[in-house]
Amino acid sequence: MRLFWREVRNQQLLFWRNRESAVFVFIFPPMLFLLLAAVYSGHIDGYRAPDLLLVGMIGYGCINTAFAGLAISLVIRREGGGLKRLRATPLPPTTYLAAVLCSTLFVFVLQLLLTVALGVGLYDARGPQNWPSLALTVLLGVAAFSGLGFGAASLIRSAEGSSAVVQLIVLPMAFLSGSFGPTRHYPAFLRAIADVLPLTYLIRILRHVYLLGDTFWSQPRSILIVVAWGLVGLAIAWRRFGWEPRER
Amino acid sequence: MTALSVRDLRKSYGDLEAVAGISFTVEEGEVFGLLGPNGAGKTTTVEILEGYRSRDGGDVTVLGVDPEHGGTAMRERIGVVLQSSEFAAVLTVREVHRMYSGYYAHPRDVDEVIALVGLEEKSGSRVKTLSGGQKRRLDLGVALIGDPELVFLDEPTTGFDPAARRTAWELIRSLRALGKTILLTTHYLDEAQQLADRVAVLREGRIVKVGSPAELIGAAPRVEIRYRDGERDVVIETDEPTRVLAELTGAAAATGRELKALEVVRPSLEDVYLDLIDNDGDA
Numbered sequence: 001m002r003l004f005w006r007e008v009r010n011q012q013l014l015f016w017r018n019r020e021s022a023v024f025v026f027i028f029p030p031m032l033f034l035l036l037a038a039v040y041s042g043h044i045d046g047y048r049a050p051d052l053l054l055v056g057m058i059g060y061g062c063i064n065t066a067f068a069g070l071a072i073s074l075v076i077r078r079e080g081g082g083l084k085r086l087r088a089t090p091l092p093p094t095t096y097l098a099a100v101l102c103s104t105l106f107v108f109v110l111q112l113l114l115t116v117a118l119g120v121g122l123y124d125a126r127g128p129q130n131w132p133s134l135a136l137t138v139l140l141g142v143a144a145f146s147g148l149g150f151g152a153a154s155l156i157r158s159a160e161g162s163s164a165v166v167q168l169i170v171l172p173m174a175f176l177s178g179s180f181g182p183t184r185h186y187p188a189f190l191r192a193i194a195d196v197l198p199l200t201y202l203i204r205i206l207r208h209v210y211l212l213g214d215t216f217w218s219q220p221r222s223i224l225i226v227v228a229w230g231l232v233g234l235a236i237a238w239r240r241f242g243w244e245p246r247e248r
Numbered sequence: 249m250t251a252l253s254v255r256d257l258r259k260s261y262g263d264l265e266a267v268a269g270i271s272f273t274v275e276e277g278e279v280f281g282l283l284g285p286n287g288a289g290k291t292t293t294v295e296i297l298e299g300y301r302s303r304d305g306g307d308v309t310v311l312g313v314d315p316e317h318g319g320t321a322m323r324e325r326i327g328v329v330l331q332s333s334e335f336a337a338v339l340t341v342r343e344v345h346r347m348y349s350g351y352y353a354h355p356r357d358v359d360e361v362i363a364l365v366g367l368e369e370k371s372g373s374r375v376k377t378l379s380g381g382q383k384r385r386l387d388l389g390v391a392l393i394g395d396p397e398l399v400f401l402d403e404p405t406t407g408f409d410p411a412a413r414r415t416a417w418e419l420i421r422s423l424r425a426l427g428k429t430i431l432l433t434t435h436y437l438d439e440a441q442q443l444a445d446r447v448a449v450l451r452e453g454r455i456v457k458v459g460s461p462a463e464l465i466g467a468a469p470r471v472e473i474r475y476r477d478g479e480r481d482v483v484i485e486t487d488e489p490t491r492v493l494a495e496l497t498g499a500a501a502a503t504g505r506e507l508k509a510l511e512v513v514r515p516s517l518e519d520v521y522l523d524l525i526d527n528d529g530d531a
Contacts, residue, residue: 006350017338081333088298088328089351089394090320244300 011103050123070149129213144230151233154240198229268453281444327396337376352394
């Protein structure tokens with residue numbers, strides 16, 4: 001346990017010391033929220049615009065931190081030989097991975113609190129209506145998207161291309177799933193794609209839990225879909241994840 | 249005490265037999281070199297011993313345990329320098345050492361290790377500002393932080409300039425003074441000669457020769473006597489250079505002939521090595 005918390009601290013040091021990741025993973029979503037909230041006003045899909053955007057941006061923050069940030073940093077560490085080197089130490093791999101996950105969760109929670117504070121403070125957005133259910137939703141989102149992040153890291157071969165590949169997935173998904181604004185007027189085929197994406201369902205749960213105060217468990221179908229995606233990622237990681245550099 | 253023992257080790261990648269049945273033992277406190285060209289199976293062997301790879305056949309023990317099942321207990325006792333590994337560029341030398349020291353039950357003092365590898369002045373500098381040689385010393389420092397009994401060095405000086413190599417050699421010698429057992433791979437002959445008590449020469453996954461550097465030279469091809477006869481270069485290989493030379497010079501002196509460009513060449517370890525890795529392995 002001591003090893004675990006120590007490694008969480010290490011991961012935090014690595015995250016915040018690396019300015020690119022700190023800015024892109026941590027600052028970017030709240031910044032985007034500020035921009036979008038300044039652009040949209042009135043009501044969207046029956047919700048107040050800042051409320052809906054706030055929830056959408058929490059969803060984007062989750063995928064950006066737990067999926068994109070995690071996958072990119074794992075690939076960079078693997079390709080640099082850092083993961084391989086770590087395997088020669090007595091640190092158990094499960095402890096390491098658990099610490100990475102815990103650190104990711106911590107970063108996302110901080111970011112969520114910052115985004116909420118900005119929304120409530122600047123745009124009079126609604127605060128979370130059901131805290132315990134929001135906490136469960138956060139755990140679900142981080143777990144599922146980290147699973148997908150491990151899966152993606154297992155498939156990406158090179159450190160240089162990792163960021164581009166990951167963003168090619170993240171940005172369209174966030175766009176289609178409604179992170180950046182209303183999707184009701186999208187053409188039917190785009191909405192059909194959105195209907196299978198995990199972020200769509202995470203945002204749906206967030207709307208119910210955060211904005212309407214429903215309980216987490218009132219959304220079983222959405223939960224199942226998000227979980228299923230997470231398991232797909234983990235299954236890929238189980239088969240393909242490696243500690244050693246691929247390129248070379 | 250035997251630190252490492254390898255018996256009939258085999259490992260294939262697909263059709264390629266990377267390690268084709270090698271055996272050697274390394275005693276505690278010994279510096280043992282695996283010498284051979286690229287692709288001879290050095291790194292595969294070392295990575296099996298480090299616990300990275302499973303083997304297809306043979307018996308291996310590292311500090312008395314099978315590295316495939318050595319787990320954390322074995323990793324507490326070994327130090328590893330890989331051919332290449334990058335530590336987080338954003339951390340300082342001291343932070344990297346401290347991070348790794350946290351993984352061990354009984355680590356050495358961080359500042360002591362930094363001093364040992366000669367990075368005191370860089371202690372507060374970020375890893376990304378280090379030169380190639382300094383990064384290699386960081387590798388070594390991190391490998392020593394757990395106070396290992398056995399240290400694996402996989403091509404520790406590849407890509408170094410001559411001065412940096414000398415410094416690295418001094419460092420590795422100081423490890424021996426600490427009583428560490430060292431398994432070193434290299435494709436530089438002089439490095440093996442400078443550092444290793446015993447050397448195993450590998451070629452295509454097999455050991456073609458084991459012995460101290462002196463023994464390897466002792467088992468040498470013959471001495472060569474060379475001179476110029478008119479337009480012709482003459483080379484005589486012999487096991488009895490004294491007698492052959494006496495006859496040759498005697499005959500030349502009797503007829504008042506000068507043997508131009510006369511030299512007697514003892515084989516260097518390099519000749520032995522090239523001979524071993526070029527010819528069939530029974531030499």
